[in-house]
Amino acid sequence: MSVNGHFGTDPDWCEEYGYGLGRPDGICVLKYGSARMLGFGEGRDDFLHQLYWSPDGLLGTLSGTDGRFVGQREALWVKRAVSHEVSGGAGQTTYRVFLREVPPALRDVRVAAVSVSAEATRLIQFIATAGVTEAEALEARARIMAGLGATTREFTGHCADGRGFAMTVARSLTREPADPTRLEEWAVRLCTSVKTLQRDFEREFGMSYSQWRTRLRLQAARVLLKEPRPVTQVAHQVGYASPSAFIQAFSKEYGHTPGEYVRRR
Structure with a gap:
């Protein structure tokens, strides 16, 4: 059996896609979108494992006192019955995958940021679209499971x-x-040259180390701004020495100040 639907209207919406529901090899994917900041929180008592992934921003995660960010090439794995919170910035799409079985590489993992292959992310997006057959989705599920590490x-x-x-x-x-x-310090730690490391950043991300780090910090700030926090505090949490430098960088990247971003949420 497969189900799918579109719930709610913009700016907040959720699409649900389920295949083989109730079976050990079944899978359900919820696809969330919002013009505002998204947040999920659960005190868990169910029997489903969960995987959270966003293709276009960081996810802020919390389980107990362990807080972290999860990047676009990672996903948050949460074993059944583990309480957790997940939040994302405005304008992000977030996929929430429900599984009854544990992926082979994650058998000893309770809750953690895990790597997700390019094929697995493509297939998560594929099964969260209309017209996918149950047979196609369950085949994709097996490859998604294999693409987690x-x-x-x-x-x-x-x-x-x-x-x-x-x-x-x-x-x-x-x-x-x-x-x-600094980039030079990373190069020493990795026993490589600064030039090689810089080239690797440009190859992987299409930008320099400093540009990538700035974008990461601002994405993290968007997640942190979900909760009422002074701009000074957020600036320091993401690595800016002064609020003015943070506000300038944020405005240049997004076209509005952090304060305006919070008011729009």
Whole structure:
């Protein structure tokens, strides 16, 4: 059996796609979109595992006291019955995948940011569209399960087109956007040259290290601004030494100030 539908109207909407519901190999995908900031929170007592992924922004996640950000080349894995909160910035699309079985690489993972292959992300988006048959969706589900990984090696293998240096740095900075480590210091840690690391960033992301880090910090700020926080606090949390520098960068990237962004939510 498969079900799909479109719930609500803009600016907040949710589409639901379910295949093989009730079966161990079934899958359900909820696709959320909003012009405002999205947030999910659960005290869990169900029997379904969940995977959250967004193709166009960071997700802020919280389980207990463990808070982190999840980038576009990662997903948040939450084992059944684990309480958690997930939030995203305005204008993001977020996919929420429900599974009864645990992917092979995640058997020992309770809740964590996990790597997701390009094929798996493509297939998540594929089954969250109208007209997909149950047979197609269940075949895609098996490949999605195989495209998830918990280790650094799997992350680099799933996500890196180049040498993997940029992806190693990206995963670390996604955890801590305020990390002040300079490109030269990263190169020393990775036993490579600055030029090689810079080229790897340009190959993977189409921009320099500094440009990528700025974009990451501003995406993180959009998530943090979901809750009422002073701009000064958010600026420091994402690595800006002064609120004025943060406001200038935010306005240049998004065309409005952080304060205007909050008022629109």
